[in-house]
Amino acid sequence: MNEASRLHRLYILFPLVNSVKSLVPLAAFVSIKFFNGKSLNDVPWYWLSAGIVILAALLLLYGYLRWKRFSYTLEEDKILIQRGVLFREELSIYAGRIHTMNTEQPLLQRLLGLTQIRIETPGKSEDGGVLPAVTDHEAERLQLWLRDRTRALQPDRPAAQTHDAAAYADGGIVNADGAEPMIEGTSPHERMVSWERDTAEASGNTQGAGSDGGYPNDRGNVAPPASVSPEERSILLQLPSRRLLTAALSSPNLSLALAFVGGILSFADDLLPDQIYQSLFQSAGRILPGHWAGIAILAVVLAWLLSVLLYMIKYAGFTVERIGKQISVSYGLLEKKRLLFSPERVLAATVKEGIFRRWFGYAEVKVHVLTSESEKHFMLHPLIKTADIPELLARVTPQLGVQAITASPPPHAKWMYLRWKLAFAAAVSIGCIWYFGWIGMLSLLLFPLAIGWGLAAHRDSGLNITGKQLTIRSRFLALSTKYIRRPQIIAIEVSGTRRQRRRGLLSLQVKMILSDINESLVGMDEREIMAVWAWFQNKKGERSAS
Template identity: 70%
Template sequence: MNEPTRLHRLFILFPLVNSVKSLIPIAALVSIKFLNGKSLRDIPWYWLSAVIVIIAGLLLLYGYLKWKRFVYTLEEDKILIRRGVLFREELSIYTGRIHSMNMEQPLLQRILGLTQVRIETPGKTEGGGLLPAITNSEGERLQRWLRERTRTRQTEREVQQQTYEGREQSEHNLPDESEGLSVQLPEPQTIHESVDPSALNMSRQNTPAINADPNAADRRNAGDPFTVEEERSTLLQLSTGRLLIAALSSPNLSLALAFVGGILSFADDLLPDQMYQSAFQSAGKLLPGSWISIAVLALVVSWLLSAVLYTIKYAGFTVERIGKQISVSCGLLEKKRLLFSPERVLAITVKEGVFRRWFGYAEVKVHVLTSESDKHFMLHPLLKTTDIPELLERVTPQFTAQAISASPPSRAKWMYLRWKLGFAAAASAACIWYFEMPGMLSLLLLPLAVSWGLRSHRDSGLNVTDKQLTIRSRFVALSTRYIRRPQIIALEISGTRRQRRRGLLSLQVKMIFSEINESLSGMDQQEIEAVRAWFQKKKGEATVPTERNNPPIELL
């Protein structure tokens, strides 16, 4: 078990392939500039080939040295990683700090039939806990090793706690020496010495298994901890038809802007100077109707492109339960398999897009405590809103889908209209000044802004039940976030003098990560005070009645 293990031999090719991949765009631009007005005979092919061969040989040598010096060892309570060519690095990651081991297959690993394992720990690891090239079976073995160590650690704590409580109970029941009874006390010993080693294996023997290995006993005697397979069940799978509907109902306008910006940035380098100047002059002579047609075409192209990328990203979407963990796997070109424990979920977000809300569908995301920059895991990309309570009960039973019980009052409408109307008025004024009469069409933005503000006011709200806070808000899509009280770092309550005179306050919920902070504006002061009392209330204290006729909120 403590023998060092190397990565797969194909890891030797990684530096060469990554260098070629990064140099392809630069080589294309340099080639276009170099060949502009020149013949292929002017290229020094002999020297160019020699340089390419030398660089490729050096990269292969570097890859071999990296593979030779990259080893990892599974020990009793940690994984030890040693690596480095010029500077040796040794990294010890203890199992008590590991959140999960996620299996990923970027494009290169997927082509070579390999996988990479990312070890999740608190804080930023900067790629330290990454095994970039191992087989799929080895990745499964590492995940089983982590789950086995986690179960053993939990069992040891439970046995020690039971032993400690039993000792306290026996000492409490000792006869009083004043009654003349002689009591022979046992030899003093530590809690660890009193633990029965056979009790530590009870959980392993009683764990339900599928596809059990017939050689499990021999492997146990050989020191391999992976004696049985944990119970594994599929919670949900996304069909091809449902995936296509989810892709077409998820337009990405930012992708259109990035697409157009990329074309404009590279047009000067890719197109000849005469062609570029001619296209630029022709664009300046287009009529407003032509620009509208181009904008509509760009939106359609970006919509189809985002649908294709969405399908590639979430192809084969599957959610499984492996032991006590949840596994989410998806991806066509780059396959990812993310594991997390339900206890580490900080919040859950239900997002209902403009198109999806019409048909009663939404996407569900979980926010998990992890070291990755992307802390939002898609739990289901397209689910009926009526099925969300059942999904949360099966995957994260500590969260419940609660309806909104308090909404902003009518006197808070101006808080939802002011910024939207101000932006629409500024945009209309700019369009009228630049386009003159055709710019008058931009006045249609004003009723759209009013409709947008009124819908935001109508759909916003909150609810407090037990240890969960539910906040719903709308920017364009309708977003509902479920937050547990232990995960809230602080509550920030604010309001201007004018807002306070009208009995209005704003609420901001601060979490561990600022990306999942939630805010709500223009709520009744009594509702915000009830949330503050709920947050400050200790477990077991009485409820705080409100002055309204609604029933009091039960606070634990």
């Protein structure tokens, strides 16, 4: 068995820092309540200081015990993680079940110059497969270990799995493990030990690997070179700051702003006295109805500017690399993330053209990857010219191709795209007229907007079948085009009311492995929907024949 490795020693500080971060709102609240009408002389500084010192010492002791009891061992076919202070926990993760090892840098790790490793396996994993504090060089060593082990396991893979992997690629075949070719004449273990020995000699460190042929423990001193050679590691794209600013300005992602404002309000609710809230509500009641429109416009502008700032912080330094046959996506200013995935694990790709971006011929591209994490939508490019999308998909996911829409909803299906939008406009107009009076009559302008919205959705919706790929395009506000491979579809549902069937109209819902990327299309011609149904049934016929 190889020598066990430990996390970086700075991991000892994690319980103390996390506790301070959690106690800051409580301390602020208690301070406001305590100092209300009191002076600093009333504070028991001696006992307060003693309590803080004792609490900090206990947290440091707990951090040391957690660090001492946390170890991981790289074995021939698995990684063994042992942790726990009072209750010992042991987790064995076999290399054959590991999808990827993603690297992240949350704010604390980024400040300390450390990296967090998240091991992706099938199913939902909690914190068991996480190494929260390692150096960048140690992260590279772990990822190299994974690539070597998956290469070693590849010859033993059953023929059926190899056939499935080729089917996913379908003309652009990639290795299912995402590894570069092996060097003949050496085993993965021998190459790793020789590699680390050469690195130690080059840097003047004569200790190198352990005497038992195992890996050195992780004091953060091992500095391996890049995990692949320069010709095997290339940057596919880097987003300059000017292009990132353009993407932020043209992407009014108000959800980021709402989440941020919600957190601020939740924090302020515990600190601000009730009198402030009462005065705010009283002031709001004295605002004239006509001024609410200006307030609403100002709020939207401020939310848009805030979303621009948060967008740039989130995607700062956006870079896409090819490492061997894997794709690496890294971004983040305060919390840096680096996500790796193999192209054959891509379930679908989505091209989203916003209202403003579509005028100038730009879009964003996301890929939907099968992982164990809740975040399965990886941004592949925040702002790209639509003419360059075919080349981008060909370089990253060759199994997916850009196809033009060949089937659209017929003219007599327009009412299916207009009904709910007109109903929404009517409900909003009635509410505005009832509350604001004659000024609320301005809400009647929503009706032409709803009609234009519905007609645009009818015009832009459609589908295409080319080979083993289904392309579906739809519009809510932004135009969304999704490219799906047939092997990733688990079910197709066809529905329609009696009235719709009499008019030859049907609706389609495509269900995939991940429910949050299902796609639907309404008001399509019955012949086009049945063609999709026959195309999907052919998949089952191919499986039974094989």
